[in-house]
Amino acid sequence: MNNLIREMMGGTLRRFLIIALVASVAVTGGMFAYGYTTDVATITGTSQDWDFGNVTANDTSGMDFDVFGSYRGKIDAGTLFTIQHDADYSGDIQVNVYLSNLDELSWKYGMLLLRLALVDPDNVTEEQDVEMIEKPLTLNNGMVSFTCDNITALTSHAVYCKGGVYRSFPWAYLTNHTSDGAFSPQLTCEVVQAGLD
Numbered sequence: 311m312n313n314l315i316r317e318m319m320g321g322t323l324r325r326f327l328i329i330a331l332v333a334s335v336a337v338t339g340g341m342f343a344y345g346y347t348t349d350v351a352t353i354t355g356t357s358q359d360w361d362f363g364n365v366t367a368n369d370t371s372g373m374d375f376d377v378f379g380s381y382r383g384k385i386d387a388g389t390l391f392t393i394q395h396d397a398d399y400s401g402d403i404q405v406n407v408y409l410s411n412l413d414e415l416s417w418k419y420g421m422l423l424l425r426l427a428l429v430d431p432d433n434v435t436e437e438q439d440v441e442m443i444e445k446p447l448t449l450n451n452g453m454v455s456f457t458c459d460n461i462t463a464l465t466s467h468a469v470y471c472k473g474g475v476y477r478s479f480p481w482a483y484l485t486n487h488t489s490d491g492a493f494s495p496q497l498t499c500e501v502v503q504a505g506l507d
Contacts, residue, residue, distance in 0.1 A: 363395040363403055363501040373471065377418065377493050379481025385424060385474035391499040392431060394466040402459050402504040407469055409452040410498040416449060417491025418484065423448045424474040424495070428456035431468035438467050447497075457504050469499055 373388040393405060405428055409415070415422060427444040430436040437443070438458050445454040458467060478484065 358396075358398075360396060362399040362401075362503065363393060365499050365501055366392045366394070367499075368392060368468075375476075377476070377478050379478055379484055382421075382475065382477045385471070385476065387471055387473045389431065389434070389468045389470050390426070390497055391469040392466055393468070393499075393501055395501075397465065401506065402457065403467075404502050404504040405456040405458070405467070405469060406500045406502070407447060407454050407456075408498045408500075409447055409449070409495060411492055411494075411496040412449060412452045414490075414492035415495060417487055418493050419449060419476050419478055421449065421477040422474070422495065423476070425472040426454055427470050427472055428458060429468050429470045430464060431466055434468070434470045438464065444472055 368389045368391060370388055370390060373386050375383055375385055377383070390407075393403070395403065407426055409422075409424075424447045425444045426447050427434075427437050428439045430438060439445075439456040440459050441457075445456070447454050456469075
């Protein structure tokens with residue numbers, strides 16, 4: 311084996327050069343591997359004892375309506391929800407409103423439509439959604455979404471129903487299904503953060 315190595319490496323001088331080169335690479339490689347230091351930095355996160363936004367359901371008794379069979383009727387305007395955000399939160403919000411008992415309403419109504427808008431609670435004609443439009447919440451479209459940009463100008467918003475319409479099934483059908491479904495629309499509102507603050 312020694313003879314094989316001697317033949318491959320040649321003379322003594324060549325052997326010393328190769329050994330010196332290998333040793334140099336080993337020492338230099340170790341320097342690069344250990345030539346750095348580390349440290350740790352901490353960013354302080356301060357816990358708050360409240361949510362960035364809260365939703366409150368409003369008294370909607372002024373929007374109540376009677377349902378007759380085979381009848382097309384109207385639903386009056388009114389404020390459904392009030393949304394408040396913390397004064398320290400300056401980000402954007404998205405408000406989602408769901409017709410949460412859609413399956414039950416489909417037993418009683420052939421058509422139901424509510425025209426919803428995100429507004430200033432003190433001035434319901436001033437819309438706060440970035441699209442600046444009212445949106446239909448229907449049996450076919452069980453959810454509407456509003457996005458509010460730069461909410462720092464207001465401390466609260468309102469989901470406002472600008473009115474609505476419904477059409478009920480014939481009374482003969484309704485009486486055959488008295489235990490099925492519901493006449494009263496149930497709405498659910500959620501507020502989520504839109505983007506990063």
